[in-house]
Amino acid sequence: MIRVRRRAGRVAAALGAAAALAAGTTAAASTGSSPDNHRVTTVFVSPWGNDRDSGANPGRAVHSLQRAQQIVRSLDSAMRGDIRVELADGTYQLSQPLALDARDSGTDGHTVIWTAAPGAHPVISGGTLVSGFRPSGRTSGGAQIWSAPAPAGLPSREMYIDGHRAQRASGVVPVTLTATPTGYTASSDLMASWGDPTDIEFVYSGGDGYWSLHTGGLGAWTEPRCPIASISGTTITMAEPCWINSTQRVMRTDGSGRTVNLVGPASVGNHELPTSVENARELLQQPGQFYYDAKAGRVDYIPLPGERPNHADVELATAQTLVSGTGTADAPVHDIAFSGLQFSYGTWDQPSSPEGFSEIQAGYTITGADGYATQGLCQFIAGGTCPFGNWTKEPGNISFNHDQRISFSGDVFTHLGAAGLDLGDGSQNATVKGSVFTDISGNGLELGGVDDPEPAVAGDHTVGNQITDNHIFSTSVEYRSGVGIDVGYAENSLISHNQLDHTPYTAISLGWGGWPDKIKAPAIANSSHGNVVSDNLIYDAMQYLADGGAIYTQGITGTSLADGEQITGNVIHDILDHGHAIYCDNGSTFMTITSNVEYDNQNDWGSRHADYVPPATGSTDDPLDVEHNYWQQGDRDSTARNVTVASNTIITGPQDAPSAIVDAAGLEPRYRGLLSVDPGRGHGAVPYAPQQAAAFAGEGAAYVSFTPTFFDQGRPVTSYTVTASPGGKQVTVDAAAYLKTFYVLVPGLTDGTAYTFTVTAGTSDARHGRAGTEAAWAGAHSAPSLPTGAVTPGPTTALPAAPASASADVGVGDVSVHWNPETVAGGTTPTLSYDVTLTDQKTGTVTTVTETGKTEVWATKGRDTFAVVGGLTHGDAYAVTVAARNAAGLGPAASAGVVTIG
Template structure:
């Protein structure tokens, strides 16, 4: 083990010991931290250094989890107290999942506790050793694939995820029915072209970054099946599921699944390629040559693979723990405490199924998925219920589990969803856990199967997700979310901190899409769910059309039992979306007492017609008592009630008690200090878009939200063209303020590509995939259009100023706005929303504070481009008397 890895481990051991001393490691029944806890004869001890012929006592522990499970089964019939399986420190390397069922449950009112030390690792990985410099490839290293490693999608070096080899397309592609025709046969000459994966990143298309994917909230992936000359055949069924989604015959623009387009954008190229030896150009990238059974890696600065202490791990298993009950025989009364779940992968996206995303990590699968999956009642042969698509599996999974607890655990270095509490999850708890460095969703509760409520054992209900820290995830399937809750009753998601994520933080509900064709949402059994007192920030870092808290579909039968979103603090969103997004069919939602600021497009939205009858009302929704920048006045818009909200002129004006209560509670905040590896250089930025001006190139990009434990300090832009490269440095603070950077001193008439790297105190990370080339021209482009639709919603001392985004000005898009007030102030409006709202045609708003009560003000707004400032729009607003 390297010194860095050892320091991280020893720090966690010390933390676990401190928690055990204070009883903070969830001292429920059977926990090792209970005061006065004494070892019981029924308990089982396990150590990586034990022996399965031993009796499983404290002094003679067994070695494997399977043997421990056998001993537990022999002792559960007559429990008089909780039975604890004491898992010692160190790594348990699993060659198959720990599989539990109803027979492994607690009984007689007592729990079977699988108790770790905080440094107990359940690993599905294989260590990669015997590294040597790769011949004829300076800077590249190779090692034989360990036994059992036939495929994987992840590699970790001293606990830091390496980046799967990725890069830009070396050719131009033209779509065909079966794939593409390339402009040259370049890919056919690569080492293993059938290993290639095409990635289609969704987005709004800021600057010249084209919109890929199957909606701005998605990042689908399809493998290549074969390359012959210039003909590229894509893998099936991924290709059909991503390009032939069923559409309504009388409405060809509307897919029958009603979520996103029916096909990958016709003229779009993949955003980038992944998984090829030829793409191994950046430090920190890796590739597994399955034919040669060789792992290749290009070390980051300071990494020494000749050191036997360097820990390189390749995940092999796809699941670490499965607790699988049935409706008739649920698994129950289990607890997993103080454990680290690490190094599991998920291989379905590497098969011809690929990853044909719909939303929130759900995909279409099977050879007829595009025509039938989840299309009940709307397509011939459609499977039921409507909207029941394929969910990501959990690397740790519970199906039909009652009173199952995960507490004081760490879920990290995982390749699917971290933890899945599937259909029939009841009275289960996810508390005081850390979720990070996970490829897909963090926590999944329930699903999309509308079970007959009479089948009580299948209903998801009464689950608690609280006091967890979820951050820097998903890192591979970026359309996923931190906490996903499907159909359920009485579930509570509360006091979590969720930060630095590529898309939505918390997503609830399902089945609301039929309102797009004026049908009511899919009936379901959900009611009385609560999302309260969470702290969410730095979300929507890559994708668009999401939220801090996203919800849709029927949430109950009235406002009394509908979903409650209360007391959350949500701020500093990057992409286009909302703080709280009430999407299709969202009915009986209450959004109250939240603090929301620094959000693109809207704080709470949106309005939807209630199609359960023909009255033309809106879905009943109550938005009250929030502190927000949106400033929408009180009103009752056909059932969409807005009242008693407060205009937030400055974040410091938010009520102290709401801010203090949001996020992880005192006594549990140690989860905010847990890290799973020593700090390292940041990941490469994503979605670089550019446009050219006179003698300069402007660039924007998605932040390096995976900073590997050390905040990003700056970004470097490198513009390459005409035989030279020009760089510019942008501080992270300036980038957050403006949303872009500029490379000046370029030659007009020369085409340039731009890459971006991120730097923290550990050094500079890998280069991004380059943006498409752009060419600076003398004069720089057209002047911006005039601003229209300026209006303001005022409080006694501030106004929320709103305006319509002007038409695109071609090759010089809007980069900001200038607001002037009649009191003599001029305010520069910049930020990512100033860039994103133009191609998305969304409105802008900003709060202007420092106003006098009972005073009339005139405001003007003008758009700013690299070429100049356009004509103004004007509004006159009178502040109310205090």
């Protein structure tokens, strides 16, 4: 069935402009290839069409994409110009994927273009419409539940109401768990009474910081999840093979303390205890939550205030593939363009299956009954499969492989349940330009794979692809360890002039196979070279997980600095969690990092790694060139061990960097209209709840910290409200102010009483309510976070110790001061801020800067922390000290020495 959907004119206009720009580029390329290219043949498709018609004009439009495909195949064997498949406005609900192969390709230098009609915004949908909602009961808290029939047995994990994402029913685990070899023993049989245990998933959050309780996962960069197989009384048996793949990863026997896969621990952290539980009707408590009972064929939903599900467009995402293009090395699918289209309502079934989501990194998982013991372990264990690191890739809802000259321009990838777009092995000379990627469960865009490091056949290489002028934001909503752009082994890729923001983990990830240097072995040889990451604007990445970056690379990137990875002209700021703005992880060889602007990050650049690629033996580092950057980290010039760090400039903010770099980063001017395209701005949308809430006690008070909302569904967060239990004491703070301190003080509590806290995200945006209901949406807020652990207020007297390893790097009129926190993670009096003090030795003038934020609040012992102090006098000498402040007061200062300002 194909339905009509009218969309906001500004969305269609912005996308249409971007698509027209890119289409003009395509047409120009076609002009030179054939004197007859102006003879464009158009096949018309419409929700009102009829597949028995010819598609020759709008009045004879066909109805389905598959019928249009048949017509194209009848035309493209002897093309004398481009073939244009023009989609009228409406929603095209797929009963099966649009599966393209070499027969659907453009020929004789021409292109098959699947495009929106002028002014239209067609949606290619993998959704199943749900209707007939009726009130069906109330939660224990009194919230009204609405239910509707839905087809049984669908693979759906996602539901959308009027274009905004509902949240799966979730909450805290309601019993105390003790890990067993096959799962858990529960403190009571409560969960045994729940309707369908096989629907339930346990989630294991990674994370960072000594306030966060969410430090499980399979590394701080992961958030694995496993389904339950059965519950009998107090015995919870977990689904296999997810459980064994997530708890029994094989350890090395060489004393290194590492797993054979070299990536993360042997088992989900925190003694295998989940941090939350999802997908049971019994968990339905909050407005905006849903539960799909696939066996009974029913959807339960708690509406948001003012929402009427019986009058809404409710979609279960049910198709795992919307569009695919599958070629071979000898017969690639080629010369196909997609322009002005929206791809929506795809899902992914693996996490719901017994395989679950046993994660390695960036959406790659371990699968199979013996995956934990063999998959991708290659030379490092008997029976290991090769190549090393070949774990199971997250699929794309739109997927191509062995393709040439495929283009996406002015398209929208949104409301998707796997990766958005996957250009896999053998993708060559593809273009993704002027498009929007948002509200995607996993990775935004994937390029290449990790299964073939050195392809022997030319058609298997992933080469010459360009990803430019796209807006990628609020991705990895469900699998929060995903990344905005994920590149495996690829050659001559250009990733340029994109804007990436509000991602829970890494924004751009390149390369693979570098982990063997952890055991003094060479990184995996591969064909990667010539990849360029330039002029991107990246901010608000790393909002949830840790040990990643704005631009993250690992593995060999080329054969020399000349053809190795080039990272240049990027502007990167407000990268929140532990990692690096530009992160050279294990095996990162032959990278050039130059002319980037970086500020307000936890780390601007890191790090060096010993080189074990023959003939190197670890006595030198992987060759890197880090020059002419503008940053706050302030590393001193050095040419030691094959790493050049030189001519970098300390800045206090972007105003100190060349405006030519700052102004050029991100979308080029003609594409900046894409920044107004946000398909999540549906009626009733509310931000997602903050995460990782944690607290510690003060005297008559508590301090509450949490990671902010990165997925706001188009309604920017303006405030956060912390609520104490018992008593209901509330404190509301401005969202921007919270990001400066990264804690909320809740006063007026009773010493000796144990409290827990929840946090909601608020928005004052009322622009998107339906007529007559704007007031209902003003001040809307998210569901509450999971509660913190209990803390008991009381007297606080212990001052923090002096910071360790204090030092100072001098700039021009400023100084970058570094130190390590001395308070150990989990301490009773965590640090709230640091006072950095500079005393002018000539005039006696004292300058004190108070540094606050997530780095200061969550940093653990041994982590480098820094702050920049500007406005200093050239030629004057300053004594530099740094001291920590906690709830009890300011501790003793550590000296960073006396420095003379340049």
